Structure formats: structure tokens, C-alpha cells
Amino acid sequence: MDMKILVVGGGGREHAIAQALCHSDGVKLFSVMAKKNPGIFNLASKTFIQKETNVPQIVEFAKEVGVEYAFIGPEAPLESGIVDNLENEGVACVGPTRAAARLETDKGFCREMMERHHIAGCPHYRICHNIGEAITFIKEYTGDLAIKPIGLTGGKGVRIMGEQIDRDGALTYIKQLRGKVVLEERLIGEEFTLQAFVDGTHLVPMPLVQDHKRAYEGDIGPNTGGMGSYSMPDHMLPFVTKSDYDKALAIMHSVVKVMGKIGNPFKGILYGQFMNSAHGPKVIEFNARFGDPEAMNVLSLLKSNLTDIVVGITDGLLSSSQVKFDNMATVCKYIVPEGYPDTPNVGDVLTIGKTDGALLYYANVEEKGGKLYTQTSRTLAFVGIGPNLQEAERRAEKAASSVKGRVRHRRDIGTAELLTKRCNHMKELR
Numbered sequence: 564m565d566m567k568i569l570v571v572g573g574g575g576r577e578h579a580i581a582q583a584l585c586h587s588d589g590v591k592l593f594s595v596m597a598k599k600n601p602g603i604f605n606l607a608s609k610t611f612i613q614k615e616t617n618v619p620q621i622v623e624f625a626k627e628v629g630v631e632y633a634f635i636g637p638e639a640p641l642e643s644g645i646v647d648n649l650e651n652e653g654v655a656c657v658g659p660t661r662a663a664a665r666l667e668t669d670k671g672f673c674r675e676m677m678e679r680h681h682i683a684g685c686p687h688y689r690i691c692h693n694i695g696e697a698i699t700f701i702k703e704y705t706g707d708l709a710i711k712p713i714g715l716t717g718g719k720g721v722r723i724m725g726e727q728i729d730r731d732g733a734l735t736y737i738k739q740l741r742g743k744v745v746l747e748e749r750l751i752g753e754e755f756t757l758q759a760f761v762d763g764t765h766l767v768p769m770p771l772v773q774d775h776k777r778a779y780e781g782d783i784g785p786n787t788g789g790m791g792s793y794s795m796p797d798h799m800l801p802f803v804t805k806s807d808y809d810k811a812l813a814i815m816h817s818v819v820k821v822m823g824k825i826g827n828p829f830k831g832i833l834y835g836q837f838m839n840s841a842h843g844p845k846v847i848e849f850n851a852r853f854g855d856p857e858a859m860n861v862l863s864l865l866k867s868n869l870t871d872i873v874v875g876i877t878d879g880l881l882s883s884s885q886v887k888f889d890n891m892a893t894v895c896k897y898i899v900p901e902g903y904p905d906t907p908n909v910g911d912v913l914t915i916g917k918t919d920g921a922l923l924y925y926a927n928v929e930e931k932g933g934k935l936y937t938q939t940s941r942t943l944a945f946v947g948i949g950p951n952l953q954e955a956e957r958r959a960e961k962a963a964s965s966v967k968g969r970v971r972h973r974r975d976i977g978t979a980e981l982l983t984k985r986c987n988h989m990k991e992l993r
Contacts, residue, residue: 565589566870569625569654570603571596571615571645572636575897575926575944576855578602579862580634580869582924587870593628595621598938602925616643625654632873633657635831638715641851642668646831655877658831659851663822666829667851670711670745677846680821684814684837684846688747697737697744701730707749708733711848712740721786723749750838750845752992753802753985756792756857757811757835760872762881763828766819768812770798770864770888772857773985778904780975787904788941791896791959791976794860795952798888801982802989803839811837811844818849830876841992856944859924860893863946892952894959894977897926897944900937901969908969911937916965921958922946942970952977 566589570581573596581603584590594600594607597614604610611624616639625633633649635641635658644661658664665672677685691697701708707725710733724733726749737744758769774792778784795801799808815835822829834850834857853862862869866887875881900907913935915923927940935943943966947958956977963972975981 566632567591567593567628567630568873569593569595569630569633570636571621571633571640573598573600573603574636574855575924575941576853576858577636578924579859580636580853581606583862583865583869584634587868590870593630595624599930600925601928601930615640618643618645618648621645622648622652625649626652630654632877634873636852638664638667638850638852642715657873657876659829660827663827663829664851666818666849668715670713670848671743673849674745676821682814682817682821683810684844686748686750686845688745690743690745692743694737694741697746698734700746701733701737709747709749710736711745711747713743713745725749750840750847752838752840753989754847755800755803755837755839756854757815757837758854758857758861759815759833760876760881760886761819761829761831761833762876762879763823763830764819764879765881766816766833767881767883767886769861770794771800771803771808772854772860773800774854774857775973775976780973785904789854789856789897790899790973791894792856792860793894793952793955793977794892796890796892796950802986807839807844811835814844814846839989856895856897859895859944859946861888863893863922863948864888864891891948891950892955893946893948894952894955895944895946896959896963896972896976898942898963898966898970898972900942901971903940907937907939909937909939911969913937913942913966913968913970916967918945918962918965919958921962922948937968937970952982953979
């Protein structure tokens with residue numbers, strides 16, 4: 564089919580989206596991003612360098628080039644109402660409206676919606692509307708506590724009292740936030756990600772993925788946007804039972820149904836971040852878009868045409884028959900600048916060696932004079948694909964290790980040792 568489609572965003576996730584769209588014949592790709600992503604730039608017929616939250620300018624660009632569809636990558640433009648404005652101009656969007664995106668952009672709305680409509684998997688929580696209320700609660704609380712800012716934080720805003728910070732550190736953090744926060748029981752278990760294509764009514768799930776937020780090997784250090792992720796050939800994870808999976812999927816279906824019922828139908832990508840606890844899956848959060856890096860795992864396996872899925876989502880006629888994935892394992896490893904995430908080195912040259920067939924997705928990297936330079940965030944991602952996790956990890960690790968420069972990556976992602984640790988942890992809990 565002939566299709567003009569706009570991809571909004573300039574990270575590794577958006578490069579994966581753009582690459583998947585370009586697998587279809589007749590696609591003419593356009594791009595909006597705050598900084599030039601070399602991978603997306605080389606795929607696009609025209610690129611507009613602009614902040615993804617500058618909605619009026621993006622709408623004008625979309626009208627100028629005559630796009631029919633838009634695929635929104637990051638969460639910030641969703642909060643800024645980009646879908647509402649593009650759809651008012653006749654551009655069909657893969658992404659929820661501003662009201663529906665509150666599933667991600669307003670953690671208080673999400674928790675209250677789950678409680679009000681009796682959706683399973685909601686942890687015990689308290690919404691505090693000011694600093695004083697939060698401080699009083701923390702001083703009186705016994706046990707570990709997750710402190711979550713209400714708004715967007717790029718996946719880096721959550722602090723765990725009892726693990727990352729002590730009570731005094733929690734009080735200091737609350738004062739720094741200067742706004743509403745959600746305070747929740749700390750969930751213990753193993754995290755997993757379930758993403759799904761959603762057309763407002765129908766939901767089609769993707770392979771399960773496990774992300775690795777911590778900066779350093781052994782799951783230590785500060786949270787990041789995600790250092791890498793893996794998926795298995797059967798699209799499950801060995802520490803997630805069929806019953807766990809069914810419960811998580813049922814929660815996702817319930818959320819989609821409720822969002823339609825309250826007048827904010829959800830269209831686009833629904834991302835469920837779950838903690839598989841001793842008592843089954845609990846909802847850590849929902850995101851209103853693909854995960855980064857998880858998008859790179861699942862889109863690298865997609866056998867179907869993403870353009871057909873785009874049409875199914877936007878027309879409200881999505882079917883599971885449109886969505887097929889290869890039965891292969893994937894391992895994604897992110898290259899990051901030295902010092903990331905707290906004090907990343909900027910402007911260092913890096914070179915890529917032999918990648919052994921691993922897929923390369925560009926993220927926050929500058930290309931100048933034929934050379935690549937680090938920026939402030941994650942730089943490049945390599946995805947290894949194989950018939951089993953061991954082979955996928957070998958390919959991803961060889962590619963990641965080929966990069967020379969003042970950069971690093973987590974070598975343990977996708978290894979048998981780390982997976983065994985995850986499985987043993989679940990056995991201890993149950």
C-alpha cells in the first residue's frame with residue numbers, strides 16, 4: 564500500500580518503529596525529532612528538527628508534507644495533546660489522546676481508576692497532594708515504600724525507601740519534588756513487560772520482555788531509562804507461569820474496557836509493567852507507548868507488516884491475525900557514555916566494529932563528519948536474535964563489545980547466570 568506516515572521521536576525506540584514501517588512497500592516516511600538520529604534520518608524522505616512537544620509546529624509540518632498517519636514514540640508529546648491536534652487535522656494516529664494517555668502521565672489517575680473499577684493487580688497506595696501530607700505519611704509508615712512523582716520522569720523518578728534511600732533520604736526527595744506524589748507499598752518479585760497493540764476495543768499482545776533499569780551489572784546503581792532487555796523464543800519468560808500471564812493480560816483487557824467506558828478510548832500501544840509477586844502479577848505502572856528498549860526486542864521479531872497494524876489500530880479493526888512474531892530469542896544491549904546516568908561524558912568519539920549480524924538502532928548520538936559522538940543519554944542499541952537466548956546474547960554481546968570509545972554496556976543482560984538468578988528468586992518467593 565502507498566502510505567505517508569510521520570514518526571515522532573528520535574530515540575532507539577523510534578528508529579525501531581521507523582525501520583519496521585519501512586519493511587512495507589510503498590511507505591514514505593517523515594520524521595520529527597528534537598535531535599538528528601542518523602538511523603531515522605537515513606530512512607525518512609524529510610526530517611523536521613523540532614521539540615516533540617511543540618505540537619503546533621509538528622501539526623503544520625504534517626499538513627505541509629501531507630501525511631495520512633502518525634506514529635507517536637515518546638510519552639511527552641502525548642501529554643502535550645499531539646494526537647488530539649493531529650486527528651483534528653485528519654491525521655490518524657497510533658497513540659492515545661491526551662485524556663487516555665493519563666494512564667501513564669498521571670499516576671494518581673491510573674491508581675484511582677484501577678481502584679474505582681475493581682481492576683486486579685493494584686498495590687496499596689496513597690496519593691499525597693502536598694509536601695506536608697507526604698512527609699507525615701512517610702514518618703508514620705513502617706516498611707519499604709515506593710515514592711512516585713505524579714508526572715513524567717523518563718523512567719528515572721521512582722525512589723525506593725528501604726533500598727535506594729533511607730527515611731531521611733525519602734523526606735529530602737519529597738521536598739525536592741514540590742508536588743503531588745503517589746506513595747505505594749514496595750512490590751517484591753520479578754518485573755516483566757507485556758506490550759499490546761490496541762484499537763480502542765481490541766487488544767493484541769506482543770512477546771513478554773524483561774527490561775534492566777539499573778545502571779550497572781548485578782542490578783546495582785541508579786535507575787536509568789533502561790540498559791537492555793531480552794525475550795524468549797516462546798514469547799514467555801521462565802519465571803512467569805501461564806496463570807501469571809493470563810492474569811496480566813486480563814488486567815490489560817480490563818483497562819482497555821474501562822477506558823472506553825469512561826469516554827477515553829485507548830488507541831495505540833499499551834505497555835504494562837508488572838511485578839510478578841508471590842501472589843501473582845501486580846501493576847507497577849502502565850505506559851501509553853512502546854517501551855525503550857522493549858520496542859526493539861518485539862519489533863525486531865515482527866513478521867507482519869507494521870503498516871497493516873497501523874491501519875487496524877486507527878480504523879478500530881485490529882485483529883490478532885494481523886500480528887505475527889518470529890519464534891526466536893532476542894537480547895538488546897544499550898551502549899551508554901561513561902558516567903551515565905548521573906554525569907555522562909558528552910562529545911566522545913566512538914567507533915563500531917564487527918556486529919556479527921546483530922541489529923543496530925541509533926539513539927542519542929551525534930553524527931558529524933562521518934564520525935559518531937556520545938551525547939547525554941543512551942547512545943546505540945544492539946539486538947541479537949537467535950534460536951535460543953544463549954545465541955541471541957552471544958550476538959548482542961559481540962556487537963556491543965565491538966564499540967570502541969569512552970562507553971560501556973551491561974554485559975550480564977541475557978546471560979544464563981542472570982536468568983537463573985531471576986528464576987531462583989521467584990522460587991524463593993513461592
